[in-house]
Amino acid sequence: MSSFADFRSDTMTAPTPAMRAAMAAAEVGDDVWGEDPTVRALEQEGASLLGKPAALFLPSGTMANQVAIAGHCRSGDELICEERSHVYYYEGGGIARWSGTQVRPLVAADGFPQPHQVEAVVRPCDPHFPRSALLVVENTHNMAGGRVGTPTRIAALAQAARRHGLAVHCDGARLMNAAVALGCTAAELVAPCDTTTLCLSKGLGAPVGSLLAGSAEFVFAARRTRKAFGGGMRQAGVLAAAGLLALREGPSLLAADHARARRLAEGLAGCAWAHVDLAATETNIVMCDLQAGDPQALLDHLRAHGVLAAKAGPRRLRFVLHRDLDDAAVLRCLQACRGFAPAQASRSSAS
Numbered sequence: 001m002s003s004f005a006d007f008r009s010d011t012m013t014a015p016t017p018a019m020r021a022a023m024a025a026a027e028v029g030d031d032v033w034g035e036d037p038t039v040r041a042l043e044q045e046g047a048s049l050l051g052k053p054a055a056l057f058l059p060s061g062t063m064a065n066q067v068a069i070a071g072h073c074r075s076g077d078e079l080i081c082e083e084r085s086h087v088y089y090y091e092g093g094g095i096a097r098w099s100g101t102q103v104r105p106l107v108a109a110d111g112f113p114q115p116h117q118v119e120a121v122v123r124p125c126d127p128h129f130p131r132s133a134l135l136v137v138e139n140t141h142n143m144a145g146g147r148v149g150t151p152t153r154i155a156a157l158a159q160a161a162r163r164h165g166l167a168v169h170c171d172g173a174r175l176m177n178a179a180v181a182l183g184c185t186a187a188e189l190v191a192p193c194d195t196t197t198l199c200l201s202k203g204l205g206a207p208v209g210s211l212l213a214g215s216a217e218f219v220f221a222a223r224r225t226r227k228a229f230g231g232g233m234r235q236a237g238v239l240a241a242a243g244l245l246a247l248r249e250g251p252s253l254l255a256a257d258h259a260r261a262r263r264l265a266e267g268l269a270g271c272a273w274a275h276v277d278l279a280a281t282e283t284n285i286v287m288c289d290l291q292a293g294d295p296q297a298l299l300d301h302l303r304a305h306g307v308l309a310a311k312a313g314p315r316r317l318r319f320v321l322h323r324d325l326d327d328a329a330v331l332r333c334l335q336a337c338r339g340f341a342p343a344q345a346s347r348s349s350a351s
């Protein structure tokens with residue numbers, strides 16, 4: 001795979017030589033017994049970065065989100081989120097499976113509903129209705145194209161939820177991308193939220209793992225839920241060692257990913273067959289809508305030129321920048337895209 005410039009996802013990073021060395025040298029213990037010093041260090045550094053009293057290391061962002069939801073919601077409850085939220089769209093029906101909770105999806109073009117939309121769907125306290133228990137926000141919002149929610153917007157949303165007694169969880173898989181794009185701290189962004197996740201295995205570059213942060217009491221309970229979900233790991237310090245490097249070094253690399261995403265977006269916008277919303281390209285994700293031609297033909301054309309991208313809708317491709325893609329990869333991608341002529345595009349759509 002390494003001969004391809006892989007734009008399919010920022011999960012496609014390989015651990016750096018420094019990460020592999022740190023993994024080999026990691027001090028470990030049984031983390032289910034609370035005895036792994038490297039995991040403990042990662043959880044402490046993560047909690048401090050996220051501005052929360054405590055954090056928990058989990059095998060994936062999906063498990064981190066679902067453990068959080070299970071902590072906030074009971075069976076028969078309802079949670080409110082934007083309709084393309086990862087927790088609802090991409091987690092295997094986990095909300096219904098593990099928490100018996102139903103979803104009230106809201107529509108928001110940029111991924112962040114307005115506070116009045118949230119207030120409008122909160123259920124009255126009446127035995128006919130489920131209990132509105134939780135608001136989930138996603139920052140950055142993946143399906144909206146890596147859009148960022150400012151601290152002001154997140155605070156207004158959280159305030160609307162809280163006014164009606166809902167808890168607030170942030171799916172912060174790419175929270176550091178949002179913080180870097182906005183020039184604020186991650187802690188500032190999630191200060192209005194009860195809990196947040198952070199993926200170490202996306203743009204930050206670790207091979208495995210996510211953090212869930214919140215109050216000491218919430219994280220204590222989440223530790224039991226993680227065990228029940230089968231996510232208790234033993235000598236997990238070998239993974240946490242890479243996670244610590246991702247946490248320390250990863251954020252400083254994200255601004256370069258964002259600049260490359262912008263360059264890619266601007267280049268793609270110059271292709272006759274492509275439409276790219278440049279104003280919506282705020283972080284490391286570029287969404288490109290095909291005006292002509294067959295998306296699969298474009299993906300095949302790119303692959304033949306050593307470039308991988310992914311479908312994100314019937315006529316939409318997603319390109320994601322990350323630390324293993326440099327300026328040359330962006331150039332290679334743009335050159336391949338420019339070689340996908342509209343004539344060729346219309347021929348393939350006619351076939």
Ligand SMILES: *Cc1c(COP(=O)(O)O)cnc(C)c1O
Nearest residue numbers: 060061062063086138142171173
């Ligand atoms: C990737 C991602 C997750 C978690 O994914 P895992 O692959 O389970 O680590 C959660 N939320 C968003 C928005 C994501 O992009």
